[in-house]
Amino acid sequence: MRGxxxxxxxxxxxxxxxxGLGPGWRCLFANDFDRRKAETYRANWGDDVLHVGDVGxxxxxxxxxxxxxxxxxxxxQDLSLAGAGAGLRGERSxxxxxxxxxxxxxxREGRAPxxxxxxxxxxxxxxxxGKDFTALCRALAEGGYRFGALxxxxxxxxxxxxPRLFIVAMRGxxxxxxxxxxxxxxxxxxxxxxxxxxGNLPKALKENWLWWRLPPPPPRSAKLLDVIEETPQDVSxxxxxxxxxxxxxMSEINLARIEEAKxxxxxxxxxxxxxTRYVNxxxxxxxxxxxxxxxxxxxxxxxxxxxxxVLLIENGRVRSRLMSARETARLMGLQDDxxxxxxxxxxxxxxxxxxxxxxxxxxARHILEPLIGATSQCVAA
Numbered sequence: 001m002r003g004x005x006x007x008x009x010x011x012x013x014x015x016x017x018x019x020g021l022g023p024g025w026r027c028l029f030a031n032d033f034d035r036r037k038a039e040t041y042r043a044n045w046g047d048d049v050l051h052v053g054d055v056g057x058x059x060x061x062x063x064x065x066x067x068x069x070x071x072x073x074x075x076x077q078d079l080s081l082a083g084a085g086a087g088l089r090g091e092r093s094x095x096x097x098x099x100x101x102x103x104x105x106x107x108r109e110g111r112a113p114x115x116x117x118x119x120x121x122x123x124x125x126x127x128x129x130g131k132d133f134t135a136l137c138r139a140l141a142e143g144g145y146r147f148g149a150l151x152x153x154x155x156x157x158x159x160x161x162x163p164r165l166f167i168v169a170m171r172g173x174x175x176x177x178x179x180x181x182x183x184x185x186x187x188x189x190x191x192x193x194x195x196x197x198x199g200n201l202p203k204a205l206k207e208n209w210l211w212w213r214l215p216p217p218p219p220r221s222a223k224l225l226d227v228i229e230e231t232p233q234d235v236s237x238x239x240x241x242x243x244x245x246x247x248x249x250m251s252e253i254n255l256a257r258i259e260e261a262k263x264x265x266x267x268x269x270x271x272x273x274x275x276t277r278y279v280n281x282x283x284x285x286x287x288x289x290x291x292x293x294x295x296x297x298x299x300x301x302x303x304x305x306x307x308x309x310v311l312l313i314e315n316g317r318v319r320s321r322l323m324s325a326r327e328t329a330r331l332m333g334l335q336d337d338x339x340x341x342x343x344x345x346x347x348x349x350x351x352x353x354x355x356x357x358x359x360x361x362x363x364a365r366h367i368l369e370p371l372i373g374a375t376s377q378c379v380a381a
Contacts, residue, residue, distance in 0.1 A: 005372050007069040008113070010055060010099050014040040014350045017071045017119075019334060020360025024369070028064050031055055036346055037353075043339040056098035063102070066111045068372050072099055073119040073355050079127045087132040093120075096136070104143045112144065114174060114375055115368055118167040119355050122151055125165060125197040133197045134205065136167065141208045145169040146176070148210035149198075150189040150363070155294055156217050157358040159224040160331040162297045164355070165194075168212055168367055177374045180367060182211045189214050214366055217358075224293050225269045227331060228310060232324035234344045243320040246272065246309070249287035261291045261313045271295045271323070272309040295323070295331055300352040307348065325351070333357035 004026040009017050012030040014037055030050045032038055038052040051062060078090025088094055096118075106112055118136065125133050140147045147169035154162035170176060185195050190211065198209060238246075247258065261268040270291040277286045289311055290296065299306045310327070312319045325340050325347035332351050340347040 005068040005369070006065060007071055008063060008067045010070065010072045011074050011095075012041060012050070013037045013073070013354050015045050016332060016334070016354040016357050017073060017360050018045060019338070020355065020357035021364050022361060025364070028067055029062070031058055036341065037350055040339065040341055040350055055095055055102070058102060060102060060105045060109060060111070063106065067113045069115045069117065069368060070103055070113045071117050071119075072096070074099060076121040076123070079124045079132065080121050085127065087127040088135055100139050100143070107144060112171055114171050115371060116140070116145060116169040117363070117368070118169070120165050122163050122165050122193060125193050130197055130200045134201055137201055137205045137208070140167070140169045141205055144172045146172050146208045146210050148181070148212045149194055150212055150214055151191045151194050152189055152359050152363070154356040154359055156188075156220060157362070158220070158222055158331055158333055158356065159227060159293055160295045160298065160356070162356060164359070166363060168363070170210070170371060172208070174375045176210060177370065180213055180370060182213045184211055186211070186213070188216060212367055214363065217362055224271075224295060225267070227295070227327050228269055228312070229324050229326055232321075232326065235322045235324045237319050237321045243318055246287045246320055247318065249274065249285060250289065251286060254287065254289050257289050257291055258313070258318060262316050268313040270311040270313070272311055272320070298328055298331060298352040300349045328352065333359075
């Protein structure tokens with residue numbers, strides 16, 4: 001009788017891929033270079049499989065057994081701006097290469113994982129005019145894998161706008177069940193940008209391509225108001241004067257959104273980011289609000305403007321504060337018993353850098369687990 005499928009989790013952060021895979025999976029090894037994130041990983045998952053350090057210094061001798069899956073949410077910083085960053089040659093996103101060197105080394109040892117998942121920002125599709133995406137696909141093909149990609153927005157599962165790219169690769173010597181692949185692209189997970197990136201691949205790489213068939217989830221039931229804490233412990237409501245200063249940074253369009261929310265007559269919650277915009281040829285900081293029942297995409301707090309605000313409108317009154325750490329965790333699909341760093345910035349950085357747990361769960365249930373089950377039956381036969 002087969003036990004739980006095993007996986008290695010690279011660039012693990014606080015173990016959000018592990019949270020998404022759930023108790024039906026067994027983590028064999030986890031790695032991250034950030035010692036502060038590692039403290040959170042230990043607090044939630046223990047210390048028995050975690051190795052803290054540069055992925056480039058990890059050896060195959062440190063990787064126990066044979067993993068069914070290798071998950072790699074490699075850094076996105078150099079891929080975030082389409083074509084403008086350093087891409088896969090950058091210091092951060094370039095850590096993909098030593099990571100991939102480990103996977104290919106496992107193959108030479110006869111321990112190649114059945115499945116590999118790469119997760120990153122959608123900018124990976126267009127970085128350096130698509131050359132970085134082609135490089136990822138070429139690496140997978142040369143490593144003996146067939147592959148396909150999906151763009152999944154967390155907004156289908158949770159009240160956060162967060163589209164991300166998931167490249168799912170399967171070892172080339174294994175049969176792919178016909179029920180898991182389609183004849184071509186299909187909405188909503190094969191976006192125009194993804195189809196363009198696929199169209200730009202060399203013919204030889206297209207021969208390795210799989211159009212994964214992923215069913216959409218049920219309609220989202222979670223509301224943004226469900227996420228908001230009544231009495232957060234780590235942030236405070238701002239004064240009327242401070243809130244007024246935020247409103248003064250808004251354009252007419254954004255002020256109109258505030259007035260519309262006031263007229264709704266019910267308790268309304270929205271979110272706000274401060275962004276630098278060009279106004280009459282000059283850079284100005286603007287406050288941009290949304291009241292579409294979605295938070296903006298969580299980002300790491302590199303500066304004050306990257307921290308998201310909560311706006312609460314009730315009885316014609318506008319209140320504002322920073323989003324709490326627990327609220328950011330809820331927007332990533334983490335349960336309230338998930339232990340966060342005590343430091344606010346560290347908690348925000350952890351969640352803003354992570355992968356949304358319910359998205360991982362959906363991919364696992366509908367693609368990864370059926371693939372592992374099918375290949376295990378073939379081996380048993």
